[in-house]
Amino acid sequence: MTRISGRVLTWAFLLVTAVLMLLPIALAMLGSFKTNQELNAGTALLPQAWQLENYVYTWQEAKFSVYVWNSIIYSVGATLSTVIVCSLAAYAVARKTFPGRKLMLAVYSAMMFIHMGVLTLKPAYQIMVTLGLHKSVVGLIIMMTGAGGTTFFILYAFMRSISKELDEAAMIDGAGSFYIFSRIVMPLCTPALGVVGLFAFRGAWNNYILPLVFTMSQPHLQPITVGLTNIRYGFGGAVQSHLMLTGACISMIPMLVMYILANKSFVQMNVGAVKG
8 A cells, every 4th residue: 555655646746747847838839829919818728719820920921930940050060069079078088197187177067056158258259259250150159069068077977987998908909099989989978979969959959148149230140049039029019929939839849859869868878877
């Protein structure tokens, strides 16, 4: 009876949690099929008439397709650059010994407790201006590389768990550092790379402050996060909440696809943690 009661309480807790997490998403999806007047009135949960043209209008007339395309470019570029840079840095710190290694890790770890987004925004923008990249896609991708340092520590911890005897055996056979990194270490880090890629993509996809600053004078380069604000207030000064919800629902699709693709990596990471 105790075991059954524990299971019932566990499932009840999980069910309530799932409902609380999914309810806002369900309300947003239902709101995207309403008219603006009906949504603001809040008289009914279900739409009186399903406004499918909201999605057509948002995608075409509100130029949401441009925002989606820009976000895909930024997110994919930031994900690839983050995976490359952080994997190289994690390999160097986890598998090599050099002066100042422990100090660098300590400083880097301490800086993660400080929200650097607003503090570093102005100097980072000035650097991009000096390099002439403040009005380009490349400059924004560079700024979003790293995903806040979390990705580096995920790869660093995962690489440390890999036996260094593999490196020593490869070096005896004449393999260099790059060969060991690309042919031995990286294939073993596939689960961590999947998780890192998801975090980097999510961070770039949901980023608002950096794209707002870098694309303020370049409307054709604005991503979804900035475009949603434009859609809400960009039509005659009237608040178009139903179109904003429609755009938000569209913006959820790529993230859901990424979570589905990275689900196997999460499972493999959890299994590895349990075995460890």
